[in-house]
Amino acid sequence: xxxxxxxxxxxxxxxxxxxxxxxxxxxxxxxxxxxxxxxxxxxxxxxxxxxxxxxxxxxxxxxxxxxxxxxxxxxxxxxxxxxxxxxxxxxxxxxxxxxxxxxxxxxxxxxxxxxxxxxxxxxxxxxxxxxxxxxxxxxxxxx
Numbered sequence: 001x002x003x004x005x006x007x008x009x010x011x012x013x014x015x016x017x018x019x020x021x022x023x024x025x026x027x028x029x030x031x032x033x034x035x036x037x038x039x040x041x042x043x044x045x046x047x048x049x050x051x052x053x054x055x056x057x058x059x060x061x062x063x064x065x066x067x068x069x070x071x072x073x074x075x076x077x078x079x080x081x082x083x084x085x086x087x088x089x090x091x092x093x094x095x096x097x098x099x100x101x102x103x104x105x106x107x108x109x110x111x112x113x114x115x116x117x118x119x120x121x122x123x124x125x126x127x128x129x130x131x132x133x134x135x136x137x138x139x140x141x142x143x
Contacts, residue, residue: 011037017033022119022123027119028104028117028122030123031117034102035125038099038128042074046077046080056080058080074099087132090131098128101125
């Protein structure tokens, strides 16, 4: 019976896969992996610290009350993480751009905007994820 994966194992596996996608010159795969990994990391943190996240004035609202954390979008996770100081300003701003690129997972949007991913864009996305990991590590170390 296989051993259960930890969150750390999953992140490590994704980072390795991002490296392999970069080596294979698959920029769209890198962008999608970076965006989904960033979303997963922020979502797990927000769920683990739901009280803090939902108490933030930046927490997204629907019908006058804060949306359940497990329904937040990547944009909302980034905004609240920025407001709480979890993500530094520079990383949060770049993370928003990664989110925009990650949305090219929808072929119609890619066609509409005539987007053709380049390796340089993929490397930038990877650096943003690395910056987010540094920010999140600082939070974990100070807890």
